[in-house]
Every structure is written in C-alpha cells, then in structure tokens.
Amino acid sequence: MGSVFLQNLRTGWHVDQAILSEDDRLVVIRFGEPSNRECMLMDELLYKASPLVQQFAVIYTCDTSVVKDFNEMYELYDPMTVMFFYRNKHMMCDFGTGNNNKLNFPLQDKQELVDILEVIYRGASKGKGLVTAPKDYSYTNNARRDQ
Structure with a gap:
C-alpha cells in the first residue's frame, strides 16, 4: 500500500x-x-x-518492502529516499550532504521542495547530470542526525 494521493509503483x-x-x-x-x-x-x-509542478514533474511512490528490485542498485538503505530521473537518466543534485545521488532527508516546506524540483528540471533540460540545490542542507541534515 502506498500514499492514497500519489501514484504508487507496485512492481519493478x-x-x-x-x-x-x-x-x-x-x-x-x-x-x-x-x-x-x-x-x-x-x-x-x-x-x-x-x-x-505538474507541468514539468510527475511524482510517484514506491514501497521498498514490496518492490525490492532497486534497493541494492540505488542503495536504498535510508528510511526515505527521493530520486530524480529525466529522459531515462538518473539526475543528481548536490544538497551539500555528500550524497548527490538522492534526497534522503525530509524537507520542512512545500516551497522548498518546489524550488528543488525546478532547479533539477532546469538543469536536466539543459543536459546537466548534476545540479546544485538552491540551499545547502549540510547543516540542516547534520543537525537532524544529532537529535
């Protein structure tokens, strides 16, 4: 079972x-x-x-306890991971956390998420494989871990 509102991907x-x-x-x-x-x-x-963001992004959920196909390949070891793809290419984003492959910490604000998705989309549409997040999350993420 996934989110009631977001489309859940049930198989690999x-x-x-x-x-x-x-x-x-x-x-x-x-x-x-x-x-x-x-x-x-x-x-x-x-x-x-x-x-x-519906004009430039489509959002899905995937339950890693049901769909295990990507757990090892994408190193899905965190409780929650958000990944980004554009034209069948994995998009990376530098959040300042040292992990450019995925977003593995919850955000606090809807606008913050929209800003990140816009930056990734803009970079992807220009052919970039790695973009820099509009904010440095190194302090935010480390602060969260210390709690």
Whole structure:
C-alpha cells in the first residue's frame, strides 16, 4: 500500500515504465516504506507540491518492502529516499550532504521542495547530470542526525 494521493509503483516493471515513459518531465520517485514517519511527511509535501509542478514533474511512490528490485542498485538503505530521473537518466543534485545521488532527508516546506524540483528540471533540460540545490542542507541534515 502506498500514499492514497500519489501514484504508487507496485512492481519493478512499473518503476521502469514510469522512468521510461516521460520525455519532457522530471520523474520523481519516493522510495521507502509508506508507514515510516519520514515517508509520511515527505509524501504529504510531495502531494501538496504536485499541482504546482505538474507541468514539468510527475511524482510517484514506491514501497521498498514490496518492490525490492532497486534497493541494492540505488542503495536504498535510508528510511526515505527521493530520486530524480529525466529522459531515462538518473539526475543528481548536490544538497551539500555528500550524497548527490538522492534526497534522503525530509524537507520542512512545500516551497522548498518546489524550488528543488525546478532547479533539477532546469538543469536536466539543459543536459546537466548534476545540479546544485538552491540551499545547502549540510547543516540542516547534520543537525537532524544529532537529535
């Protein structure tokens, strides 16, 4: 079971099709177990942001306890991970955390998420494989870990 509001990808095939099917929009996939608190918080933000980004991004969820195909390949070891794809290419974003492959910490604000998705989309549409987040999360993420 996934988020009631966001489309859940139920198999590895569905994940592949979601990534392959979009030619002009950013594909955003939240990997993790939907009952996890971080996933629930992120799903709420993704849901709130989805109407604001629907012109350039499509958002999905994927339960990593059901769909295990990508856990090792994408190193999905965190409770919640958001990954970005554009034209079947994995998009990386430098959040200042040392991990450019994915977003693995919950954001606090819908606009913050929209800003990140816009930056990634703009970079992707210009052919960049790595973009820099509009904000440095190194302090935010480390502060969260110390709590």
